[in-house]
Amino acid sequence: MTYRNHNSGLNMRIPHIYRALPLLFIFLFSFASVFAQTQLHRVSNTARSDGMGYVVRYHLTAPVDSFDILQPAPDLIQMVLYDEEIDTTGLELPEESEKLKEVRLYKLKYGYGIDIYLGNGAYYKSNAYLDQNGSDILVNLEVADQREVERYSQQFLARNWYEEIVDESALEVAPPDTAPKNDFYYDVKDKLRFDKIVIDPGHGGWDPGSIGYKGVKEKEITLAVAKKLGAYINEHLPDVEVVYTRTDDSYLGLAELGHFANLAEADLYVSIHCNSYRNQYVRGAEVYFLGLHKSDASFEVMKRENSVFKNETDKELTEEDLLVYELAHSGYIATSEKIAYMIEDQFKNRAQRKSRGVKQAGFQVLFEASMPAVLVELGFITNPAEQRFLTSDYGQSIMASAMFRAIRDYKVEYDQKQAYNTTSSSSNQK
Incomplete structure (x- = not known):
């Protein structure tokens, strides 16, 4: 009697369990759907x-x-x-x-x-x-x-998506060194910092630079990109001072540009330009550092960019001039080449722009600067599509943020190296 009652009670409970299972499955399915990742x-x-x-x-x-x-x-x-x-x-x-x-x-x-x-x-x-x-x-x-x-x-x-995906953690530079410093380091520590950049918007004033598709002037694009680059540096690298060779439609002779950077005691000189060519389909960015031009194309760009200087002084850089410079400033040239490749990498792999590579040429504006220096050709304003990109606020922001990231990455590397050298020097003094 008890056994039958037990089975009877069990038989009455089983249907309730079965009836509850669909509700459970529905709940679990709904729960999973809410948290499922959209693909x-x-x-x-x-x-x-x-x-x-x-x-x-x-x-x-x-x-x-x-x-x-x-x-x-x-x-x-x-x-x-x-x-x-x-x-x-x-x-x-x-x-x-x-x-x-x-x-x-x-x-x-x-x-x-x-x-x-x-x-x-x-x-x-x-x-x-x-x-x-x-x-x-x-x-x-x-x-x-x-x-x-x-x-x-x-x-x-x-x-400008790049403004929103900048990795803020990557903007942090090496922490200040807390190790005891010897007297020599204390005297020259300010000179060892990477804390000043001269940005040169190419051309200006009576010199429009290259004239592109539909009459676009190179000097207007270079000034806009230069200001955006400076703004990125001011915002994300507040310990770096930005000095412009011009902030309006004015002209500073090529011979004076390098001297201007030298007087500012800058750690890096960046000259910004736009390219042009008779074939409207040619496109792509280029980054130059000073040296003997290795190709006919580099030589043609050098002649165009140096043309204003030649008109001013009737002087042209010779291979002997460049050889002397290379011997006297080998350290600057090596650093310039490194930074040039970092900028080119940002253009090609992060900004997804066509790259025409890193090149050497005898630019007068770089020759006068006694510091690491690069000249950036943002693209060809004789190419209709590239001209639209470079005259747009979006395109200018893309190119400026790419240059900023390269400069930021170099500064981080530079500061970490200086901190390491300082620590090693302090240890050796003990």
């Missing part, structure tokens, strides 16, 4: 069926929190995907085509910033919307008139 596993593009443009699709496993789109230039479309949990592991990006040149992603604290670069002569107006049958985001690129696209893009201000 962006592919970005694809296809031509519209009506032949009037293209559609770019973001393939997502779940909807993002929100998104935004802007088109700050005819050949640049930017998007923001707001979702901190987006996973892009194994992401497949579309191959470069004549119309769609490249898609780049930037990890931000609140999601992802995305740049879509269009080809030269490809004019589209863009808008974005959710796929009605899923979580994908679609970007519609509709063929439009060039003037219409140019007017449309003027309403947007480009986003």
